[in-house]
Amino acid sequence: MIVSHTVEKIGGTSMSQYQAVRDNIVLHKRKPGEYYQRMLVVSAFGGITDGLLECKRTGAPGVYATFADAEDDSAWEQTLDNVSNRMAQINKEMFGLSPERALADSFLHDRIAGIRDCLHHLRQVCAFGQFQLAEQLQTIRELLAAMGEAHSAHNMVLYLRQSGVNAVLMDLTGWRTDEALPLDQVLEQAMERFDLSSQLPVVTGYAHCKEGLMSRFDRGYSEMTFSRLAVLSDAREAIIHKEYHLSSADPRLAGEDQVIPIGRTNYDVTDQLSNLGMEAIHPQAAKGLRQQNIPLRVRNTFEPDHEGTLITTDYRSPSPCVExxxxxxxxxxxxxxxxxxxxxxxxxxxxxxxxxxxxxxxxxxxxxxxxxxxxxxxxxxxxxxxxxxxxxxxxxxxxxxxxxxxxxxxxxxxxxxxxxxxxxxxxxxxxxxxxxxxxxxxxxxxxxxxxxxxxxxxxxxxxxxxxxxxxxxxxxxxxx
The missing domain is CATH 3.30.2130.10 (VC0802-like)
Structure with missing residues (x-):
């Protein structure tokens, strides 16, 4: 029986500040027995998914784009090596010479080697006219995207254990699994393996499932995983940790001393923001939370004492105003x-x-x-x-x-x-x-x-x- 708990998503920029994640999100003002009754859904470390797929901002090719366009293996292999080196550097920065460093490196090397073998074999198979590379590209895209979240989640588990937290990996990437199940079934089966009263699951933002999250939601897949976990487990609250407040304007334009963090708003407003390309949460992810009447809170990773923005279905400002x-x-x-x-x-x-x-x-x-x-x-x-x-x-x-x-x-x-x-x-x-x-x-x-x-x-x-x-x-x- 799952008692009152939260499901919390941590974005890539925040994940790169892993000390702040540990100190401000997991440990902040909590005694050892209070670390639990939560699930943390993590994105890849900042910039890693860009390297694995393509840069979201500039379109610069990553491993996926290079593999899709290259006529030989040298280009995508070099790009994969570059990303792997960046991930290994993150391991070094997080763990130094501690025993966890060897565990992190072993996990990384095993996954990268598996991806490399898979791509090589796929090239060989597609050399025969009966097999078309284009038909496999979406699967490759999902395989590569999953690598980023697997790396960050595994590292965060090791990192939190160093501080006495009983963190456990909820790996939803489907690594070396034979069949793809519906998303809800994947999540329900995964949750059965954990006890939230004494364990802190760190969940990969990517979930391998029959629906194909990337084909439907592209880079918004981690929010769907986060949302469905909250809905299926009947979470008390869903929380997104970002590197900034949901504020009255972009502080870079209006001035940091002029903008005002928004304390309350509703899901209708988040839909409008999504249409403007500045999603508080993906509209389809918000839909499940709204229908289940689960409040969503957006918090600033670097201001742990601030309550952030609470988003509910029925909120209306006490008096009409522009938020x-x-x-x-x-x-x-x-x-x-x-x-x-x-x-x-x-x-x-x-x-x-x-x-x-x-x-x-x-x-x-x-x-x-x-x-x-x-x-x-x-x-x-x-x-x-x-x-x-x-x-x-x-x-x-x-x-x-x-x-x-x-x-x-x-x-x-x-x-x-x-x-x-x-x-x-x-x-x-x-x-x-x-x-x-x-x-x-x-x-x-x-x-x-x-x-x-x-x-x-x-x-x-x-x-x-x-x-x-x-x-x-x-x-x-x-x-x-």
Missing amino acids: MVAGRRNLFAVELFDQDMVGRVSHYAECFTDELDRMKLNLVAKDMNANTLTYYVSGNRKTVRTLVSALQHRFDNAEVNTHKVSLVSAVGSDMSIPGLLARSVGALNKANVPVRAVHQSLRAVEMQFIVDDEYYEQAVVSLHDELVQTHAETVALAVA
């Missing part, structure tokens, strides 16, 4: 104008959406009138050009244009504030930010402003000053 100003840069506004669209907008919209799905472009926002559809999408310029060509081919008389833009949003659990739109536009005008488009929904949880990319930072700062800072100062004066 956060966030945004997304480097979007493309794809504008489709056609006189023949009048009365047939839904047909054009369906065709537009079909092309977006086919090219795997992410739709962030859209607007429309009688003869014009404008979709704001994220993706690379080459794919957007292909989209434009496809739309022009479908609609001979249409005029299709693109513009590089940014989206800036005011977000809150209840923003039903009279005059909010006028104040927002006034603040942007005062900051000399031209507004290209505005979207305000009836739900009163988000207001979006489309601006030219060069004005993004000015827009964030001006809206934060007007909608968040001014409100906070007014509340402070009222309390005083």
Whole structure:
């Protein structure tokens, strides 16, 4: 019987600060008997998954991308060696000359050797025409991604044991297993092997399962593992440890002394943030927590005494306000104008959406009138050009244009504030930010402003000053 417990996810940047993970998350103000009734779901150490797959920020190829594109083995083997050396260096930094160093190195060498043999054999098999490498690439991607979490989880177990914590490895990577089971079954079977009253499971963020987490969620797979563990075990609370607070704006833009950590919000707000590419949690992961009515807390790894942000289903701010100003840069506004669209907008919209799905472009926002559809999408310029060509081919008389833009949003659990739109536009005008488009929904949880990319930072700062800072100062004066 699992009693009240938490399931906690630790991101890659935090994992790289392993001393802070130990001191601030596991040991902080706890006596030895209080280390338990928790499960820790860990990501790979910072930068390791980028090296194994490809860089999430720049697209620079890692082992996976090099293996997929290389005609011989030398390129991907060198890339694998580079990543392996970085992981070995982490072992050295964590354990020095202690006995745990030998255990960490042995585990790493065994896994890397297995991956190397697998890739070599796959190349040999695919030399025969009956076997296609392309059909195996998704499996290889999952195998490589799993290596990062296996390394970090195993290391964290050894590291915590040095401090007297009875940490145990919950390895969900499916290493050398014969069959893939459904995710929920994988997790339920794994949990049966542990006693949360006396053990602290450190769980690999990647879970090998029948559904194929990477094919469905790509780099968001660890959040799905975290979410399903919390749901299936009926956790008291789900906690995500990040290297920053969920704050009222990006502190790098608005200033660290100006932004305000958000104490409470709801899952509706986290959905809006996900759409902006700054996920508190993957929307599909949030769905399970929301349906099970499990609260989600986002905490700052480096401020262990701060309660962080509590996210629940039914929260609404005590009085209407803007909780956060966030945004997304480097979007493309794809504008489709056609006189023949009048009365047939839904047909054009369906065709537009079909092309977006086919090219795997992410739709962030859209607007429309009688003869014009404008979709704001994220993706690379080459794919957007292909989209434009496809739309022009479908609609001979249409005029299709693109513009590089940014989206800036005011977000809150209840923003039903009279005059909010006028104040927002006034603040942007005062900051000399031209507004290209505005979207305000009836739900009163988000207001979006489309601006030219060069004005993004000015827009964030001006809206934060007007909608968040001014409100906070007014509340402070009222309390005083």
